[in-house]
Amino acid sequence: MNDTPLLEMRHVSLRLDGRQVLRDVELTLSPGEIHVLLGANGSGKSTLAYLVMGCGGYRPENGELLFGGLSIAELPIHERARLGISLAWQEPARFEGLTVMEYLSLGSPKRTAAECLDRVGLPHQEYLLRMVDKTLSGGERKRVELAALLALGPKLAILDEPTAGVDMLSLGEIIAVVEFFCETGSTVLLITHQQELAEHADRASQLCGGRIVFSGPPEEVVAHYKARLCRRCDGETCHD
Numbered sequence: 001m002n003d004t005p006l007l008e009m010r011h012v013s014l015r016l017d018g019r020q021v022l023r024d025v026e027l028t029l030s031p032g033e034i035h036v037l038l039g040a041n042g043s044g045k046s047t048l049a050y051l052v053m054g055c056g057g058y059r060p061e062n063g064e065l066l067f068g069g070l071s072i073a074e075l076p077i078h079e080r081a082r083l084g085i086s087l088a089w090q091e092p093a094r095f096e097g098l099t100v101m102e103y104l105s106l107g108s109p110k111r112t113a114a115e116c117l118d119r120v121g122l123p124h125q126e127y128l129l130r131m132v133d134k135t136l137s138g139g140e141r142k143r144v145e146l147a148a149l150l151a152l153g154p155k156l157a158i159l160d161e162p163t164a165g166v167d168m169l170s171l172g173e174i175i176a177v178v179e180f181f182c183e184t185g186s187t188v189l190l191i192t193h194q195q196e197l198a199e200h201a202d203r204a205s206q207l208c209g210g211r212i213v214f215s216g217p218p219e220e221v222v223a224h225y226k227a228r229l230c231r232r233c234d235g236e237t238c239h240d
């Protein structure tokens with residue numbers, strides 16, 4: 001059995017515009033797990049996601065970032081994508097002039113656009129020929145973004161608030177999508193404020209003031225977070 005972690009962050013710190021946003025982050029993701037990242041607004045969750053994806057300007061100032069045992073800290077975003085890292089953005093971009101079918105066929109998709117649309121609750125007959133522009137609602141755009149990741153079948157799917165803007169009756173669909181990623185061999189790093197979604201994870205970590213302050217089973221991390229048990233800041237966002 002291969003027990004090399006899929007993702008390892010060791011003592012990772014990051015500064016943006018002179019501001020210390022991530023501090024000494026330690027995070028390990030095993031292959032096939034669903035790992036939830038919890039934390040207050042501004043605690044650094046999206047920043048951590050952008051850093052793992054390799055977005056421009058998000059380079060660690062300290063520490064190690066390993067993917068399947070390989071250092072990826074210096075790799076640009078497209079090389080990390082080639083290794084199998086994909087990110088569904090908290091606020092997905094719109095692409096004028098591209099149909100949903102074309103968008104879901106970019107890269108080397110492992111699944112058809114039709115299957116992926118159906119899995120995220122968008123009937124393919126209605127959506128394949130829609131444009132990925134402002135004519136899609138915010139919730140539809142979020143679902144198309146999830147469908148795009150499903151199509152790619154990445155090794156690591158980073159989902160930044162996949163339920164934001166999605167109506168609450170559809171939460172079950174999003175949970176099914178997260179579980180489908182896992183069943184089909186993807187590891188999921190899931191950023192969410194939804195307790196119901198968090199409780200479907202295998203493990204969870206709480207970020208506070210740019211630090212991972214607690215990791216463990218999701219129920220314990222949710223309880224720790226909600227009870228404001230962070231020792232460093234008594235539940236208020238940490239400030240140094």
Ligand SMILES: Nc1ncnc2c1ncn2[C@@H]1O[C@H](COP(=O)(O)OP(=O)(O)OP(=O)(O)O)[C@@H](O)[C@H]1O
Binds near residue numbers: 019042
């Ligand atoms: N380019 C930047 N320059 C300076 N500060 C930044 C920059 N980008 C983000 N920050 C700050 O870093 C902190 C972490 O932001 P981030 O977006 O990672 O938080 P988050 O945990 O994802 O929050 P939310 O739950 O609101 O989405 C915030 O205080 C934010 O203002």
